[in-house]
Amino acid sequence: MTSDAKVHALDARKIRSDFPVLGRETQAGVPLVYLDNAATSQKPKMVIDSMTHYYEHQNANIHRGIHRLAEEATEAYEAARLRIAKFIDARSWREIIFTRNTTESINLLARSWGHANLQSGDRVLLTEMEHHSNIVPWQMLAAERGLVLEFVPLTDDGMLDLEAYRSLLERGPKLVSFTQMSNMLGTITPAKEIAEMARAAGALVAVDGAQSVPHMPVDVQDLGVDFMAFSAHKMLGPTGIGVFYGREDLLKEMPPFLGGGDMIKRVQLDGFTLNELPYKFEAGTPPIAEGIGFGAAIEYLESLGMGNVHAYEQQITEYALDRLEEIPGVRVYGPSYKDKGAVASFTMEGTHPHDVAQILDNEGIAVRAGHHCAMPAHEKYDILATTRASFYVYNTEDEVDRLVEALYKVKGLFGA
Amino acid sequence: MDDFYRELIIDRYKSPHNKGRLDPHDYSYEDDNPLCGDELRIDVRVDENEVVTEASFEGQGCAISMASADLLVEHIVGKQLAEIKAMSKEDILELLGIELGPVRLKCALLSLKVLKAGIYGIEELEEELT
Numbered sequence A: 001m002t003s004d005a006k007v008h009a010l011d012a013r014k015i016r017s018d019f020p021v022l023g024r025e026t027q028a029g030v031p032l033v034y035l036d037n038a039a040t041s042q043k044p045k046m047v048i049d050s051m052t053h054y055y056e057h058q059n060a061n062i063h064r065g066i067h068r069l070a071e072e073a074t075e076a077y078e079a080a081r082l083r084i085a086k087f088i089d090a091r092s093w094r095e096i097i098f099t100r101n102t103t104e105s106i107n108l109l110a111r112s113w114g115h116a117n118l119q120s121g122d123r124v125l126l127t128e129m130e131h132h133s134n135i136v137p138w139q140m141l142a143a144e145r146g147l148v149l150e151f152v153p154l155t156d157d158g159m160l161d162l163e164a165y166r167s168l169l170e171r172g173p174k175l176v177s178f179t180q181m182s183n184m185l186g187t188i189t190p191a192k193e194i195a196e197m198a199r200a201a202g203a204l205v206a207v208d209g210a211q212s213v214p215h216m217p218v219d220v221q222d223l224g225v226d227f228m229a230f231s232a233h234k235m236l237g238p239t240g241i242g243v244f245y246g247r248e249d250l251l252k253e254m255p256p257f258l259g260g261g262d263m264i265k266r267v268q269l270d271g272f273t274l275n276e277l278p279y280k281f282e283a284g285t286p287p288i289a290e291g292i293g294f295g296a297a298i299e300y301l302e303s304l305g306m307g308n309v310h311a312y313e314q315q316i317t318e319y320a321l322d323r324l325e326e327i328p329g330v331r332v333y334g335p336s337y338k339d340k341g342a343v344a345s346f347t348m349e350g351t352h353p354h355d356v357a358q359i360l361d362n363e364g365i366a367v368r369a370g371h372h373c374a375m376p377a378h379e380k381y382d383i384l385a386t387t388r389a390s391f392y393v394y395n396t397e398d399e400v401d402r403l404v405e406a407l408y409k410v411k412g413l414f415g416a
Numbered sequence B: 001m002d003d004f005y006r007e008l009i010i011d012r013y014k015s016p017h018n019k020g021r022l023d024p025h026d027y028s029y030e031d032d033n034p035l036c037g038d039e040l041r042i043d044v045r046v047d048e049n050e051v052v053t054e055a056s057f058e059g060q061g062c063a064i065s066m067a068s069a070d071l072l073v074e075h076i077v078g079k080q081l082a083e084i085k086a087m088s089k090e091d092i093l094e095l096l097g098i099e100l101g102p103v104r105l106k107c108a109l110l111s112l113k114v115l116k117a118g119i120y121g122i123e124e125l126e127e128e129l130t
């Protein structure tokens, strides 16, 4: 239902004019080329305006106050939740729990569902391409509970080894938790197939959607997944808010995560009664302006059409990979553009990624250098760090050309 | 850019003057900066008066961290250990001859951190840096 009937090209130049920051220069005469979208995206004016509007006209705490402002604020915040539910095709708005970000969502899953359902010796199956946020919460729980963590290995071209996955499933994991798109390799994993195999093996399925939900149509029912996590800030929305999606019947059985106001119906000195979903998992005053901004970001993405977003990004990624690979000494990691999101992580012979990023910065080009919170994936390919250029709907082929030009400058300087 | 990557830094990165191991040595320490993937070891020899007679480094990393190590081990020859203890971030920046933001400062200071940890032990160093 989220895929578009008709795919047509996006007009990146027109889109750019909606993003105030893209008009700036990093130094006099050096316009910004923002290629660090996998870390966080830029925000269109309508998102910024929606938040300013809330602060200027509606600012109030929600769910409690019986006054005009509180009612308007509650309505705007809950409208965002409903929009997000439809965006990922959740069955109900009650399945959308607001958190701070993907990381907190996965911690919620580990702490709440994990604590209630995993005992010593139980297995959780992850993959070697996970972001640290889908590794460390499980390592913490494993240390506490005596769980066994296993990892689906990667192939040389950056795909999941599905044969190995099949045999790991035979060991009977309780949960399979994996990313739908690697933030380092860019790999788009076959989430539907992975989920189907997990279900057949009797495991629940959690998906890290931090990189996929911003960039392609994602339908939790069609994928057949039980849990999903993603962050607003990577999809044109503000920082400080993310989503934990869970199937309602599972969420109902799960114990609360944080305790306090909003998550209770009633409190006596000798105990409390839990609130309904989704509030059971939302303790304390939520990020209200951020929720409203998130709703606006979804509205913006819907106006583009997620199918169009994905098609446009495939096109620019293919162009970028072709151009990068023509530079002698440059090696791009991960699969070809067909199986890849808008990410190009590369190394340059004889030059450390820090130095690459620094020189690119001097040319106004923002990229990321380091291990991108995916140290195991770097280890797999025996590299310490990479430089990563990542794209979004407002990036253009001209910007890819500027990147390539600047990389030739790096080569000139370091004489590699 | 020409400012940031002074010729000196690029030269020292491409052809370091003091790279290699010292065997035997009086002090040796290795540390890394996993965030960047930098690794660095520094070996030091001293005479009976605790004056540095030789020092070298081994490792891999960015131009800033490697040039800083190469310049630092050269700079400390002839110095008393007590003088090394007194060295600060400013001394390293002076050796490099550039200004650095907070992220790249870590690259530049890895050499001083490794050197001091080798001589005085890491605990004392952490106290000093906090």
Ligand SMILES: Cc1ncc(COP(=O)(O)O)c(C=O)c1O
Pocket: A038, A039, A101, A102, A103, A104, A131, A133, A134, A179, A181, A182, A183, A208, A210, A211, A231, A242, A373
């Ligand atoms: C694949 C993936 N998972 C999880 C995260 C964590 O997101 P956040 O920092 O918003 O919690 C990121 C962000 O870098 C990511 O790329």
